[in-house]
Amino acid sequence: MAIIEPFNLEPSPLITINGRNEASANFNLQANASTDAGNIQGIVQRPDGTPIPFATVKLFTSNNVPFEHNNSNATGRFIFPQVPVGSYLITASEPTFLTPLRVSVTVSKNRNTDVTITMQTDPDGNKNALFGIVKNSTNNDPLRDATVQLFRVVGTGSESVGVVTTNLQGQYLFANLIDGSYFITASKSGFLSNQSTPVSISGREFAPADIGIAVDPDANTGTIHGFVTDSSNNSPINNAIVALYSVSNGTEQIIDITKTNAAGLYLFGDIISGTYRVKATVQIEG
Template identity: 60%
Template sequence: MTIIDRYRLQPSPLITIDGREEETNNFQLKAAPPVEAGNISGTVRYPNGTAIPFATVKLFDANGLPFEHNNSNPDGQFIFPRVPVGSYFITAAEPGFLTPLRIDLTVLANRTTTVPITMQVDPNVNKNAIFGIVRTSTNNQPIEEATVELFKVTGTTTEMIGIVSTNNEGQYLFADLENGNYFVTVSKPGFLSNESTPATVSDKDFAAVNMILAADPDSNAGTISGIITDAANGQAIANAIVVLYSVSNGIENVIDITKTNVGGLYLFGDLVAGIYRVKAPLQVKS
């Protein structure tokens, strides 16, 4: 049998008794409006049945919107009183544990719905994280879509173990890291790449590694490249001299000289806007 209020609890005025007095106080009770609500209760436990105290228990409505939250007591118990009838979802959270899938439940009028919640220990609870913000060197503004690479150093060995991009606030994060020594490199077109100092993490460290990128002064420059081959057989010509000329008003001036590599490739970089010409004489010493 469920106990419900048929009338509202109505207090009387204060009554003072001085000696042998017979006081009378009559008053009326107002009928309690019908309550279309029930309770939700339960216990948060380990898989072996041990209670988990002070876990956050979250209740969602049928549309998945947050409705209310509470904490389990030292015995792992929780209660949501006077919840309107209807359909709900419930789950729990606690540092060191994985958040369970939401459990669906129905609240009935003047009834208590009991929901047991079982939580699994997070196997990565003692893992580490490295995070930070990438900013410009000129105005300290966050840099979006910068490439951040994470490297782990073990003795004389360096291993790349992750690569991410910064968000629109310049933030990045590497989680679930083993104990060890790490560093990050950051790059983005238009900026000079940068490498962090080493960071050592162990036993659930969360290490902040913020980075600064300076603008590349040659970011608005161009390149000219190509491959030199023998016209007779199509073979690449190594060590061919390649001359770069700037052309102004029909006049050519030599501004750089390079040589092809073993694959016949040459490359001129950091070229400002202008008109250029490339020539490739093959000179040999007799």
């Protein structure tokens, strides 16, 4: 039977005995203010019964309101003393372990409630993470919705591991990474993409890797493209000459010349605001 103290421990005044004195000490005990409470105690352990020391044990009310937290001791034991009578939920957390589903516990008046919390090892518990912020390299402001791609160095090459998008604060995170050397690339519309230097991580390491990307000086420009085909059979014409003219006050001036590819496609980029005309022809050396 568990020992419960419904009354507070009350001391007597000092008593002096000198020879054949007859002394008395009467008590008027005051009830413990927490007599409508009980204790929750137990152990945090692995499936094989091995205790897990220094785990965080979290107690919730039945309405999911956090009530208290404590740590298991060196032997995995824990206790929540003087918990008001009622129903509660309890679970535990510890690095490299999975947080188990909460266990229902009922606290009775002047009783000890025993709980065993069993935790499974996290199969990814010893893996690594790479995290950071993508910033505008001009003013250091974080960039939201930037694309971050992660690569793992393999020999003299690399392999793509994953792609994420930055949040409102420009942050990204790659978790559950095996030991190795990694680098990231960051890109965003209107900016020039950039690549970080490789970072080596191992042994449950969480490594920061911030990266800056510069504003594309040609971001506010346009493109003109099209296809050149033979009117007799609509087949694409390769190596057709295409000239780009700027038009100002009725005057045309060639500013660029390109050729079509095998699909008959031509493309002019980085075109500033203005008025243009494109002309195409085929010229063969005789």
